[in-house]
Amino acid sequence: MSKLCLFFSIVFFLLTTSPSFSENQNTQNHDKSDHNFLESSKRGERLFKGLVLTKTKLKACVSCHNISFSDTLNWNPSAWDIAHSFSSKEISDFNSILNAPIAKVMSKVHAGYAYNDEELKHIKNYLVKLKEYGTQEQKPVVNNLILFLFLGLLITLALIDLFFTKKIKYKFITILIFFLALGYQIKMLSEDAMALGRNENYAPDQPIKFSHKVHATDNKIDCRYCHTGVDNSKSAVIPSANVCLNCHSIVREGRNSGKFEINKIHAAIENNKPIEWIRVHKLPDHVFFSHAQHVNVGKRECQECHGEVEKMHIVKQVEDLSMGWCLDCHDKTAVDFNTNNYYSNTFKKLHLKIVKEQIDSVRVKDIGGRECARCHY
Structure with a gap:
């Protein structure tokens, strides 16, 4: 008898701690008047993904709004973004956003949509669930x-x-x-x-869809306008929201993304919260690297290390940034001793040899480019 009681106790414990039970308990807390929240969110998910029996020419939400991460820029907000922005809206507000949006880009895309209140409630509940639990993570490759x-x-x-x-x-x-x-x-x-620590081809999903191609190539904005430290400091500097606002206080709607992404900048300012950009290029803590030394003194172009960023919608790390890669560059790169006064004043003996044609060029390795203490100290 005692063994039977123990068995049922274990079964009860497993059931009450299972994800499905916990999920039902948590989801019911979102809307206590609706005991079928989980079923409603499942219907909303089917509507969002277009898994309905009724044929329609209108696109499903998922065809524009990504549920999972993609390394190709989708100008439309992701499902996760929508969930965090609109899941708390009332049904009347939700109706105007989906069925009759005011924004130019969104009104064009949503033309013809006419969800009823019940369908809107299902979609809203799906977004509430998505906000709470997030999207399914990809299983690691083993x-x-x-x-x-x-x-x-x-x-x-x-x-x-x-x-x-x-x-x-x-x-x-x-x-x-x-x-x-x-x-x-x-x-x-x-x-x-x-x-370890190398992130070649790393291209994280940023909190705001920012395209360097749109800003640097299409709109001809100089890199140094945003990355102010590239000439004089160790870091190139990630611009603050106030720098973005210099333009976007006037430009409130993008040609591709509409108002959604630009509104994130204004929300960051209004809530006094910095935009949490994800760093793409990062060296280990035991490595010293100065942008000023390479860009200002060495006259290196950004593209030599970062690739053609001005053509990228999503920034990715194109080189492995390993020590071997750096040393290979130091071995091959010739220093401009003729026109760069920094070198002629600092390395007078080498400059004299160039003038006397005793040597035809000076490589970075010749002026300490292979000394351990230059990068590790």
């Missing part, structure tokens, strides 16, 4: 881990056979399997160790 464990198994079996079972007639086969598997494991470990 191919390398499986391969690593498989190689470990081969090593173990090879050692067992070599010293105990001795099933394989020729020992050199067992030894060969052991060293090949161990060698490949070491290769995997070394490659992953060297890759």
Whole structure:
């Protein structure tokens, strides 16, 4: 009898702590008058994704508003953005936003939409649930881990056979399997160790959809207008919302994104909260790098390290920024001793050799570009 009671106690505990039970408890707290909140949010999700029986020529919400992350810029706000901006709206406000928007871009896209109040409530509940729980995270890829464990198994079996079972007639086969598997494991470990902290092709989803192509190429805004520290400081400086407002106090609606993204700038100012931009290019803490030394003194162009940012809608890291990559650049890059007064005044002996044609050029490595203490101190 006691075992039976213990069994039912365990079952009850598992049921009450399961995600579905917790989800029902939490979702019911959102709207206590509606005990079918979860079912309503599921209907809203089907409406959002266009999974309905009635045929329509209108696009489903998901065709414009991403649910999952994409490395291609979608000018429309993501489902997560909409959830945080509109889920708290009343149904009447929600109706005017979806069915009769005022903004130029949105009114063109939403032409013909006519959701009734019940459908709007379902969609709103789906957005409330999305705001609470977020989107489903992508499962990590474990191919390398499986391969690593498989190689470990081969090593173990090879050692067992070599010293105990001795099933394989020729020992050199067992030894060969052991060293090949161990060698490949070491290769995997070394490659992953060297890759730590490197983010080549990293392109995070930023809190505001900012396109360098639109600003730098289409509207001809100089990089230094926003990145004010690039000539004189270690960091190029990420512009504050006040810098954005210099233009966007007048420009309130974008050609591609409408008002939604620009309104985030004004919201940051009004709420006195900084825009939490996600840093793309970052070196380890033990590395010193100065933009002033490279851009102002060395006359390096931004594109040499960051790629053609002026053509990017979404900024990504195009180089691995490893020590080998930096040293390779220092080995190949010639210093402008003829016209750059910084070098002629600092390295007079080398400058004299250039004048006397004793040497034809000076590389960065010749003026300390390979000294450890220049970057690590």
